[in-house]
Amino acid sequence: MNRKITIAIDGYSSTGKSTIAKQLANKLGYVYVDSGAMYRAMTLFAMNNKFVGPSFLDKESLLQNLEDATLDFQFNASLGFAEMYLNGKNVEKEIRTLDVSNLVSTIAAISEVRKKLVAIQKEIGKNKGVVMDGRDIGTVVFTDAELKLFMTSSAETRAQRRYDELIEKGQDVSYEQVLKNVLERDHIDTTRKDSPLIKADDAIEIDNSSLTKEEQFAMILKLVEEKLRNV
Numbered sequence: 149m150n151r152k153i154t155i156a157i158d159g160y161s162s163t164g165k166s167t168i169a170k171q172l173a174n175k176l177g178y179v180y181v182d183s184g185a186m187y188r189a190m191t192l193f194a195m196n197n198k199f200v201g202p203s204f205l206d207k208e209s210l211l212q213n214l215e216d217a218t219l220d221f222q223f224n225a226s227l228g229f230a231e232m233y234l235n236g237k238n239v240e241k242e243i244r245t246l247d248v249s250n251l252v253s254t255i256a257a258i259s260e261v262r263k264k265l266v267a268i269q270k271e272i273g274k275n276k277g278v279v280m281d282g283r284d285i286g287t288v289v290f291t292d293a294e295l296k297l298f299m300t301s302s303a304e305t306r307a308q309r310r311y312d313e314l315i316e317k318g319q320d321v322s323y324e325q326v327l328k329n330v331l332e333r334d335h336i337d338t339t340r341k342d343s344p345l346i347k348a349d350d351a352i353e354i355d356n357s358s359l360t361k362e363e364q365f366a367m368i369l370k371l372v373e374e375k376l377r378n379v
């Protein structure tokens with residue numbers, strides 16, 4: 149059990165990828181990387197600089213200023229995971245709003261943005277011992293990951309989970325708005341030209357619509373332990 153592996157978790161929006169990724173990282177003593185947080189932080193950067201809004205995208209200006217966005221993760225010991233920082237500022241709260249969710253897939257479809265973020269992700273994971281979740285982790289970022297998972301569940305289940313999360317955080321959203329966002333992002337993420345969301349051939353598909361968090365964790369931990377016995 150000494151050799152470290154890479155665990156890549158991909159899937160549609162709000163499929164509980166980050167929940168299982170955090171559970172696994174804590175259990176194994178691995179680093180958890182939320183690649184979606186990076187795309188969300190880049191979106192916030194673009195919004196703050198008026199490069200993108202609900203009805204416009206100034207791609208040229210965004211690309212000209214791409215280097216001005218510095219992203220890094222800082223571990224928060226009391227939370228047990230790393231938080232996202234944009235140009236030295238903790239943006240964890242801001243990047244989880246529906247406003248950011250409504251624009252993130254547009255920004256994530258831009259190849260230059262992906263190139264910048266994928267390079268950072270590869271660097272973080274170069275020594276293995278990483279659990280990373282996103283849309284292209286098993287297909288682009290870590291094609292050689294020892295364990296690849298592809299998470300699915302019904303759009304309604306996913307929207308309900310995300311709606312509950314946002315309400316808990318005190319955000320003023322309706323279930324219909326959240327469902328619309330989930331469906332729109334699924335569409336953009338699966339149909340974009342660069343690194344579309346697709347199940348890697350060697351990924352294990354897990355539909356967690358009717359699994360509790362505990363059942364899902366127990367099931368996936370078995371898969372991890374099996375891999376660790378064979379590396």
Ligand code: CDP
Nearest residue numbers: 161162183184187252253256282283284333
């Ligand atoms: O939490 P949720 O599953 O809703 O989304 P997220 O993981 O925070 O990702 C937000 C958005 O970033 C996705 O809808 C994708 O457009 C984009 N993304 C991506 O393109 N590639 C990744 N590896 C991760 C996220």
